[in-house]
Amino acid sequence: MLQGIAAGTGAAVTSSLFPQRLLASPISSATPKRIVFFMQNQGFDPKTCIPEGMNTSGSLAKSKLPEPISALEPYKERLHIINGLHGLHTSPSHSAFFGALGGYRGSDGVPPSAPTIDYELSKVLPETLLPHLCIGMDSIENMKTKPTLATLSASGAGQPIFMHSNPNHLYQMLFGGISSGDIRLQHEARSTVMDKIEQLAAAKGRTLPMSDRQRYGQYVQGFKDVNGLRARLDTVSEHLQKFAPAVDERYTKPEFETDWHDCLLDLGISSLTSGITNTLTIGSGRGEIFGAWKGLGIEEQGHNLGHMEQPDNPIWIKIRQYNSRMLVRIMEKLESVPEGSGTMMDNTLIVYTSNNADKQHTNGANWPVMLLGDMGGAFKTGCFTQLDGKRPINALYTSLLRAAGQNCDRFNMDEKMAGKFDDSTGPLKEVLV
Template sequence: MLDRRRMLQAVATGAGAALGFPFSADRLLAASAQNSTPKRVIFFLQNQGFDPATCVPKGMKHSGSLAGVKLPEPISPLEPYKERLHIINGLHGKHTSPSHSAFFGALGGYRGGDGVPPSAATIDYELSNVLPQTLLPHLCIGMDSMENMTAKPTLATLSASGAGQPIFMHSNPNLLYQMLYGGISTGDIRRQHEARSSAFDQIKKLAAAKGASLPAADQLRYRQYVNGFKEINGLRERLDTVSDHLRQFAPKVDERYAQPEFETDWHDALLELGISALASGITNTLTIGSGRGEIFGAWKGLGIDQQGHNLGHMSQPDNPIWTKIRQYNSRMLEKIIDSLESIPEGSGTMMDHTLIVYTSNNADSQHTSGANWPVMLLGNFDGAFKTGRFTQLDGKRPINALYTSILNAAGVNCDRYNMSEKLAQKFDAGNGALSEVLA
C-alpha cells in the first residue's frame, strides 16, 4: 500500500519547475491539509451503442435502489460493486446526430459525424483543465482490431481541446509505454525511446524553420505540428524529473506487447498503462475508446469471430456475442476500481475520489436517433454523486446535463455545457445539473 500524500509530494516536487502550468508540492500539500483531495474522471466509451436492456435490471421501470435487484448478465461482473454504481436511463443526444457514431459529439454534446471536426472542447478535456494539474492532464487510449491499431496507432475521433482541435488517442501499447516510461527503461525500450525523442527534436526544429516561409494559412497548420512535437518533448522532460517515482508504477512489459496473440492482449496492456498513469499521478483524466469512436472493433481473444460494422446490426439483449463484449468491459471497470481502491488517498482511497463514466458514442444502438442514451456511473467523486441507484429519466434532458453535473461536482459553476439557450429551448426541458444524480 502506497502513501498517497508522499506520492503526490514526490511528483510535485520533482515536476513543478518543469511544467508550463501551476503545479507544486505546496499546492497539493495545502489541499491535503484542508482535507481536500485530488479528483479524477475516467470516460469509457464502447462503440455500436449501449442497449438499456443490457444494463437496466429486469423489471425496473422506475427509479430506485439497486440493493435488492440482480444486475443483467452483460454487466454481472459489477454485481459486487452495486453500492458504487448508478445506472441512468432516459438521457438523450438527439442533437448530436449519433447514427453510426456521434464522434466528437458524444463527449462534446454537439452535432458530430464522420469526418466532422469538433466544434468545441469535449467534457474530458474541460475536466482535465479544472481538476488539479498533472504531468499529462489528459490521456486517451483507443482499442480496436490489430490491423487498425497497427496501421493507425493514433487516431482522433472522440476528444478535443477546442473547435477544430482534436486530441489523439494511443492504440499501440509499445509506443505508449515508451512515451510514459521510456526514460526509466533499459535495453531496446530505452534505445527506442531515445531514438524517437531525438527524431521529435529534429522534426520540431525543421517544422519551425520551414513554417516561417509558408503562406499564412499553412503557417497555422505548421504551428499546430510544432506545438504537438513541443508538447511531446516537454512531456518527456517532465517525466524524466520524476523517474524514481514512476518506477513504482510502470507495468511489466511482457509478450503481449511485442507478440500479441489477439488484439485483446493489446487492449489489456493499454488498460494497464492507463491505470498506471492514474495511479502514479501522471494524469487525472483518462478516456478509453473501445472501437475508437468508429464502427470497427474486434474481440477475437474472447472467441468472437464477428467484428466491425456487423456487430452494430446485431441485437444486443440476450446476444452471447454482446454479452461477452459487455462483460469484458465490466471486468475492465472492475480492474480500474480494484486498482484505485488499493491506493490510500486522504482519509480513504483513490477510488473514493474518482468518477467512472461508462456509455457509448452511439447512444443506445447503431443507426440511432439518440432518443435514449444510457449511462453508468461508478464511484461518487468524493461524495458528489448518489450511488447504488437506478434513475429513470423522461428523455427530456440531454447528455449535456450530465456533463454539467460533473463540472458542478468538480467545482465549476455553470448551468449548461456546450448548449446555447436557443438550442436548449428545443432539446433541454430543464436547466443546470441533474438533481437525480447529485448527492
C-alpha cells in the same frame, strides 16, 4: 503518425507545470479528483444494464444485475444506472463521434465544433503532468496501421485530441525514461528524432504562406509539448518506477487484439495511480463502427456487430462482460492506492456509456449511462434512475463540471438549442448528492 502525436499530445499537455505537481498532494489545497470515460462503440442497449423488473427509479440493493454487467454485482453500492437521457441533437447514426462527449452534432469526418467534456474537466481538476490521456482499442490491424486516431475528444473547435492505440508507443512516452534494454534505446532514439523534428519544423514553418503558418504552428507546438512532457517525466523517474506496468510478450507479440487492449488498460490505470494524469478517456472501438474481440472467441467484427440485437446475444454478452471486468480492474487498482483518509477510488468517477446512444443506426432518443464511484461524495450511488427523455447528455456533463467545482448551468448548449432540446437548466438533480 508524427502529426497525430504532435497534435494529440499538444492538445493535452500544459507547458507551465512543474514536476512537483505530478500528484494532487499537499502542494495543492484542491481535493484530488479524477474521472474516467469508457466509451463502447455500437451503442449501449438499456436492457443489458437495467435489472429485470426495474421500470422506475429505485435502489439497486435488492436487485440482480443483468448477465452482461454481472461482474459489477459486488460493486452495486458504488453504481448508478441512468436511463432516459437523450442525444437527439448530436444526430448519431453509426456514431456521434466528437458529439458524444461534446454534446453537439457530430458526424463521420466532421471536425469538433467545441471542447469535449473530458478535456474541459481536465482543465478544472487539479493539474497533473499530462492532464488528459486518451487510449483507443480496435482490431490489431487498425491499431498497427493507425496507432493514433482522433474521433472522440477535442480541446476546442477544430482541435481533435488523438487516442493512443499502440501500447509500445504509449509505454515509451510515459515510462521510456525509466526503462532499460531495447525499450530504453528506442526511447532515446525516438527522443532524438523528436528534438530534431521540432528544430526542423520551427525553421521550415517560417517559409510557409501566412494562411498555412498558424496551422503548421500547432504541429510545431505539439512537438515542443511532446519533448517537454518527456523532460518533465524524466524528473520524476524514481516515483514512476513504482507504477510502471511490466512489459511482456503481449506488447511485442500479441496473439489477439485483446492482448493490446489489456496492455492499454494497464497503461491507463498506471497513468492514474502514478498521478501522471487525472482524466482518462477509453475508446473501445475508437469511436467508429469497427472493433474486434477475437481474444474473447468472437469471430464477427466491425460494422456487423452493430446490426445484432444486444439483449441475450452471446456475442454482446461477452463484449459487455469484458468491459465490466475492465471497469472492475480500474476500481480495484484505484482502491489499492491510499489517498487522504481513504483511497484514490473514493475521489474518482467512472462514466461508462457508448458514443452511439442505445444502438447502431439510432436517433439518440435514449442514451443510457452507468456511473461508478462518487468523486468525493458528489454523486448518488447504489441506485437506478429513470428519466423522462427530456434532458440531454449535456445536462449530465454540466453535473460533472459542477462536481469538479465549475459553476455552470449548461455545457455546449446555447439558449436557442436548449429551448429545443432541454426542458430545464443546470445539473441533473437526480444524480448529485
